[in-house]
Amino acid sequence: MDSDGPARQVRVPIGGAQRGGSGIPGGRRKQRVSMADVARLAGVSSQTVSRVANGHPGVVGATREQVLAAMRELGYRPNSAARALRYGQFNTIGVILFGLSSTGNSRTVEAIATHAAAEGYAITLIPIGIPTQDNVLGAFTRMGELAVDAVIVIIEVHLLDAGTVTLPPDVHVVVVDSDAGDRYSVVDTDQAEGARLAVRHLLDLGHHTVWHVTGPETSFASQRRAQAWRRALEEAGRPVPPPLHGDWSAESGYAAGLALAGEPGCTAVFASNDQMALGLLRALHERGLTVPDDVSVVGFDDIPDASCFIPPLTTVHQDFAEVGRRCVQGVLRQIREGGAARPGTDLVPVRLVVRDSTAPPRTRA
Amino acid sequence: MDSDGPARQVRVPIGGAQRGGSGIPGGRRKQRVSMADVARLAGVSSQTVSRVANGHPGVVGATREQVLAAMRELGYRPNSAARALRYGQFNTIGVILFGLSSTGNSRTVEAIATHAAAEGYAITLIPIGIPTQDNVLGAFTRMGELAVDAVIVIIEVHLLDAGTVTLPPDVHVVVVDSDAGDRYSVVDTDQAEGARLAVRHLLDLGHHTVWHVTGPETSFASQRRAQAWRRALEEAGRPVPPPLHGDWSAESGYAAGLALAGEPGCTAVFASNDQMALGLLRALHERGLTVPDDVSVVGFDDIPDASCFIPPLTTVHQDFAEVGRRCVQGVLRQIREGGAARPGTDLVPVRLVVRDSTAPPRTRA
DNA sequence: CGCTGTCGTGTTTACGTGAACATCACGAGC
DNA sequence: GCTCGTGATGTTCACGTAAACACGACAGCG
Known part of the structure; x- marks a missing residue:
């Protein structure tokens, strides 16, 4: 399908998909391996499994090996929902936008995704089909329920102004492409x-x-x-x-x-x-x-x-890459410092690239 | 975790938080409003709040109103981590790709995001920046920990290594742009x-x-x-x-x-x-x-x-829009039917658009 | 008038994890 | 030999939600 993009080579079998839902209809029900399972097999407590999983000290070599072996055998993977619940954060940044069709948007999002990944954050896309205010409000409302710690808005913010947009107070926001620097933390090209x-x-x-x-x-x-x-x-x-x-x-x-x-x-x-x-x-x-x-x-x-x-x-x-980088940076700072958004505009410099479409004028007939 | 008393010190930075409201001086409150808070204010049990939140029947009008009022007053928003933990699913689809820079990728992702949103699913982007095998493996490993119910892979599948990578069996996969139709569910342009x-x-x-x-x-x-x-x-x-x-x-x-x-x-x-x-x-x-x-x-x-x-x-x-649509459709079918991936290739038709760059040949000098 | 079914609501519990605290073994110090 | 510390490991509990079950009130019916 796609058309460009770099090239690589490796190979993969994506999971044998042996048993999924074991046929229980209704969608729920998920037979995943938990710490308790690993603990049972390894003959230790689940807390010890937790310590091993998180690389905490205080687990002697032999025990650690045993646990790791059990993990491998059972194919243990930590449950991110439980983790998020425990920690109160998701390690995820939401990105609200209208579409990826514009060059700028897609490249900015790409940069955001890359830099966020480098910091251990994933990106959740919240597309807004039609730019009506209702839709935008809806997205912000849903946002609250979404598993995100912060939001980057790549939308002309004045669409949000009219009504009573209230961002959930505990969600950090950075806005791209806007003049709302007095109220939000804004990153934009100059x-x-x-x-x-x-x-x-x-x-x-x-x-x-x-x-x-x-x-x-x-x-x-x-x-x-x-x-x-x-x-x-x-x-x-x-x-x-x-x-x-x-x-x-x-x-x-x-x-x-x-x-x-x-x-x-x-x-x-x-x-x-x-x-x-x-x-x-x-x-x-x-x-x-x-x-x-x-x-x-x-x-x-x-x-x-x-x-x-x-x-x-x-x-x-x-x-665009720099814009994305600064967005991630701004959002992470808010998350880490725990403070509110710092209003202000962060301008990314531009430069003129001179090629062959410009020249001194010649008088036209 | 009420506001009174010395709040427990939490080491990990708590997402969101702090700014909630009624500034208790120095009090770092772990601020999310929970069902219990709403229940307390409304004078009902948290289970009743849950019923109202999910639109379950069996709550009489007056009670419902009370609960809704309490929700509004406190600004209650459901906690998706807890919900995901409870339900065992995240309502999120992961998309693994190299980059958004190509027209095809970004437009496919856009379509995926749109259709997924229409079905109540969010999209999580997992970019693989540098084409080393380690990175690809890393992404698949992380995938297991990520909050996703299914994965759409927009990468030449032969790039992924068969050796060590095992995608969790309970994660459903659809692959774009590949010849792996014998092993995976593949969607591709013809x-x-x-x-x-x-x-x-x-x-x-x-x-x-x-x-x-x-x-x-x-x-x-x-x-x-x-x-x-x-x-x-x-x-x-x-x-x-x-x-x-x-x-x-x-x-x-x-x-x-x-x-x-x-x-x-x-x-x-x-x-x-x-x-x-x-x-x-x-x-x-x-x-x-x-x-x-x-x-x-x-x-x-x-x-x-x-x-x-x-x-x-x-x-x-x-x-591209159709490719995205079919990806979402395929992945949702797997999630809902709970079964394994159905190998096979789903080809999206193309058409030739004739403009002005083609004409009968003229003998060149 | 009492039995029973239904409806609205409360109580208990489990989901998977990890911090806090408890326990236990072993060696050093007196 | 006894205490005490230290380090390894186990136990308890809470995070927020929602299913399962329990309970009480009330209506229908004999």
């Missing part, structure tokens, strides 16, 4: 700086002004980029062309590109993400305009494919 | 049919033969596609050009494209995924070759961007 870099780059090349294709209005990232684009133009004393509205998709970028192709004064475009830039490139190409000679294009994200666009795309590189 | 469609399409257009850019050798999907490509050519009695090896990335497709540009006999190329096709398009374009006039290109996956490539890409559409 959208404004990225947009500023893109605009400055184009102006420095000699373009009189820069057009802009936005993302959906509901996205904070999109809003931020558009806002910074406008400010950068204003600060340079340049005219601000009317922004074109996209929805992150290449198709929407294509539509915008067709419109821009009809604007003779347009020599430079900043697209709010790489996909829309791709659509833009196609539209300009179809209309007989050459990039970068006739029109320069800058994207945002630096997806891996960007280097193979025609022409290779100049774009703002986002460090 | 890779062979997809590749066949691609080749047939090109041959039907009049191309004498079709070149192929593969994915990594370790990928099952890639192997299948290459194999089906070869067979389709052989069945048509056409020569089989030497395959070019890529790694799913656009860059690798670009490299392959540069090589193919030097093959005058090459008029049609089937790339094993869309990203490599993108690289191919760029390389051909740079070498002054026109697609589809000089060379026809077909991809695989039908990523959303493919319609905005230059030119829009003819490609094989994979239904």
Whole structure:
């Protein structure tokens, strides 16, 4: 099914699946090996098994060996539910999001999962299909029942604001992509700086002004980029062309590109993400305009494919891995220090990657 | 564990906790509200609270209301650890994968998460970062301790070692992208049919033969596609050009494209995924070759961007959502029927999406 | 009027684990 | 030889929930 992804080699038999539920219908009933079983076989108490299982000192070599042998023989595995109940924590972080379809989300989640795993935490995904407030509230409610110690929210938080969202007080939260830094602990890419870099780059090349294709209005990232684009133009004393509205998709970028192709004064475009830039490139190409000679294009994200666009795309590189890392870090700090969330915004720096889609302007007919 | 008296010191950091309410100075309260607390406030037994919480019948209206009021007042939320311990199941499905970076993986996982959520299951991600055997083994070992009722493996199964790994017998498994249908329950896209469609399409257009850019050798999907490509050519009695090896990335497709540009006999190329096709398009374009006039290109996956490539890409559409859906379905069936995995392969159909990157051949100079 | 069934609710118990405490054996110190 | 300490191991208990069972009240019915 999948298409890329690294390569490896090993082999596995996943459990002989010999006996599962022993046919007892109804779903419950689970014949698992417990510490008591191991203890019985090893001829010790279950507490000693516990000590061995957790590597506690104070178990003499011979006993330990006996217990380990019994564990192996029975295929003992600790029961995480019992453990969680005992300790009051799950070693799991919940991630609330709309979908994995956007490049940014999936890469951020991947980084979150990786870093969390390194710290001994697992990730639970809570997808929210349709971005209605009810759904979001529902997810937060369910969250309380879910086996998670903390939550990372990858959703525009303003969707949560309207009503009375009350996060369970004992669940720690970090939010991505939001301006709610005054209330929550926020981690985000430095959208404004990225947009500023893109605009400055184009102006420095000699373009009189820069057009802009936005993302959906509901996205904070999109809003931020558009806002910074406008400010950068204003600060340079340049005219601000009317922004074109996209929805992150290449198709929407294509539509915008067709419109821009009809604007003779347009020599430079900043697209709010790489996909829309791709659509833009196609539209300009179809209309007989050459990039970068006739029109320069800058994207945002630096997806891996960007280097193979025609022409290779100049774009703002986002460090999704770093965003994920900081989310995990922030959440773990809250868990460990036991305190409440520290409001504040943690900005991850960006950098401009210059490729072949930008050049000094050439006067168009 | 009431608030009075010196709270027992707990060594392990307690998830959540502390901030609960009515700040008792210095009092580290272990704060989760339990059924007992609700019961006390409502003046009933905890069993009655349990009945109300689970919507069991046999609780008279007035009592129910009282309990609900107490729940609201205290902000009661059921403890899923205790529940899991009691029931012996977690309502959670684990997903083992290498990464979310590939289009296929992330979209499949998204579909899995969505469908699982609809059935009341949460998804736990178990990423395997580095492709060493130890890591894979580790993940399977941890799996046993993880709070999951079943596992979906999105990894070439032959990567896992048969030797030491034993997945707990009471964990149900569905595997994606594998040929292990004889041992496991496998769900996969119909890779062979997809590749066949691609080749047939090109041959039907009049191309004498079709070149192929593969994915990594370790990928099952890639192997299948290459194999089906070869067979389709052989069945048509056409020569089989030497395959070019890529790694799913656009860059690798670009490299392959540069090589193919030097093959005058090459008029049609089937790339094993869309990203490599993108690289191919760029390389051909740079070498002054026109697609589809000089060379026809077909991809695989039908990523959303493919319609905005230059030119829009003819490609094989994979239904990732359906793959995810069937995975969840398969795993839930195993959980509910309580039986072992049913070996067998469940193929999700594909379809060819014809766009502008393919055309009848034109003799090249 | 008493027997019995039903309904609403309380009590007991077990799920698997691990901290706290109890016990036991053995050797050192007096 | 007796106490005392120390280290290894066993016993008790609580974590929060919910099934199983127990109990009391009340209605139907003879």
